[in-house]
Amino acid sequence: MTLPLPQSDPALVVRSTRIQDPGDLVSLIPDDAEAPVSWLRDGDGFVGWGTAAAIQTHGTARFDDAERWWSGVVRDAVVRSEVDLPGAGLIAVGSFAFAAASPAGGVLHVPETVVGRHHDVCWLTTVGTAAHLPTTPALAAGSGADAPVIADVRDGALSDNQWTEAVGAAVERIQSGALDKVVMARDVVVTSSTDIDPRHILRNLSGAYPNTWTYSVDGLIGATPEMLVRRQKGLVTSRVLAGTIRRTGDDEHDLALAASLARSSKDLEEHEYAVRSVADALSPHCSSMNVPESPFVLHLPNVMHLATDVAGVLHEDVSSLTLAASLHPSAAVCGTPTLAARDLIAELEQMDRGRYAGPVGWLDATGDGEWGIALRCGALESPSQIRLFAGCGIVAGSEPAAELSESDAKLVPMRQALGCGS
Numbered sequence: 390m391t392l393p394l395p396q397s398d399p400a401l402v403v404r405s406t407r408i409q410d411p412g413d414l415v416s417l418i419p420d421d422a423e424a425p426v427s428w429l430r431d432g433d434g435f436v437g438w439g440t441a442a443a444i445q446t447h448g449t450a451r452f453d454d455a456e457r458w459w460s461g462v463v464r465d466a467v468v469r470s471e472v473d474l475p476g477a478g479l480i481a482v483g484s485f486a487f488a489a490a491s492p493a494g495g496v497l498h499v500p501e502t503v504v505g506r507h508h509d510v511c512w513l514t515t516v517g518t519a520a521h522l523p524t525t526p527a528l529a530a531g532s533g534a535d536a537p538v539i540a541d542v543r544d545g546a547l548s549d550n551q552w553t554e555a556v557g558a559a560v561e562r563i564q565s566g567a568l569d570k571v572v573m574a575r576d577v578v579v580t581s582s583t584d585i586d587p588r589h590i591l592r593n594l595s596g597a598y599p600n601t602w603t604y605s606v607d608g609l610i611g612a613t614p615e616m617l618v619r620r621q622k623g624l625v626t627s628r629v630l631a632g633t634i635r636r637t638g639d640d641e642h643d644l645a646l647a648a649s650l651a652r653s654s655k656d657l658e659e660h661e662y663a664v665r666s667v668a669d670a671l672s673p674h675c676s677s678m679n680v681p682e683s684p685f686v687l688h689l690p691n692v693m694h695l696a697t698d699v700a701g702v703l704h705e706d707v708s709s710l711t712l713a714a715s716l717h718p719s720a721a722v723c724g725t726p727t728l729a730a731r732d733l734i735a736e737l738e739q740m741d742r743g744r745y746a747g748p749v750g751w752l753d754a755t756g757d758g759e760w761g762i763a764l765r766c767g768a769l770e771s772p773s774q775i776r777l778f779a780g781c782g783i784v785a786g787s788e789p790a791a792e793l794s795e796s797d798a799k800l801v802p803m804r805q806a807l808g809c810g811s
């Protein structure tokens with residue numbers, strides 16, 4: 390049975406206008422901004438704040454319910470946009486829990502104000518209702534966000550030793566033939582004696598990791614190098630990552646490491662499962678696809694990854710959010726086979742991943758949008774406490790101690806952004 394679309398009462402009135410380049414976007418988020426959001430890469434993207442409309446969803450229906458709500462919002466909205474660029478006009482920003490059972494569920498959020506940039510074109514979007522027409526805010530660089538004063542950094546669900554043992558148990562399970570790959574994650578809790586200002590983290594992440602997507606949605610803040618799915622005018626692309634090596638800071642040595650990563654059978658195996666899971670999930674929606682035969686090495690300041698850019702031509706009108714839902718969870722964050730890996734994660738990790746490793750991103754009124762995988766991130770649990778997450782793909786040849794060190798390397802962006810070590 391198809392239920393009628395929910396009323397998006399009252400209908401939204403949306404206006405996007407071209408503006409002069411306002412400079413650094415993160416600085417524009419006001420000091421007292423309610424619900425700040427961001428999606429930035431190499432200076433492009435957008436920031437936003439205020440809530441024009443929002444929905445919280447739960448359980449296995451978390452994607453479908455959000456999609457249905459969004460269809461209603463789009464159907465009723467009155468949109469006037471002088472800018473036809475990704476992120477302009479009516480958009481919703483969202484993030485979704487890794488596991489259906491997580492209380493974190495999903496959220497889609499339409500900011501009241503969005504300031505965006507695409508190459509050299511900048512715009513301002515304001516969203517209101519017929520009763521409260523959008524007003525044009527004065528855009529000004531704020532007073533700047535203070536760094537948190539870190540008081541404590543402690544293990545989350547498992548200590549380093551316990552997590553290493555859990556990885557060992559996962560390797561045994563894989564060697565017994567129960568599954569091929571599982572991604573094991575851990576958490577670290579950082580407490581500050583002052584409030585943690587998301588703008589401080591965003592500024593540090595976007596400055597230090599320009600070729601990642603720096604995001605902030607509903608208290609989930611991070612910089613992901615992995616694009617689960619981008620849909621733009623009938624084309625879909627996905628950047629699949631799996632297989633990692635820590636950088637040393639010595640360029641010559643790092644180049645040698647990159648070459649060894651590209652030849653490592655353990656990492657290539659880990660990568661192949663992830664590419665296959667994405668290609669298999671995308672192919673029913675595409676009339677043609679390009680899946681490169683071998684990965685390239687993506688260089689980030691902290692680590693290098695095996696990476697494959699998958700592309701396809703859509704043959705049906707499915708939104709970027711529906712595509713993200715059908716790709717989730719890819720073997721870059723879950724494993725192969727998916728169900729066996731998901732059960733092993735629930736058994737061994739002993740934590741709720743929340744929205745870590747779930748889709749995070751945005752979509753517009755046409756369904757185009759970008760959904761990354763929420764990696765290299767933290768979830769604000771209170772104004773002064775944030776839980777960081779990192780995980781590693783485990784295959785038969787994985788060594789638990791090396792995986793612990795790899796997970797430490799993946800925590801570096803957030804730890805450095807918070808000012809609590811490397």
Ligand SMILES: C=C(O[C@H]1C=CC=C(C(=O)O)[C@@H]1O)C(=O)O
Pocket residue numbers: 572574615630631632633694720721722764765778779780781782783799
């Ligand atoms: C699960 C994470 O990374 C994934 C993405 C890239 C490389 C990965 C790896 O080599 O294990 C992971 O699959 C994480 O950063 O928490």
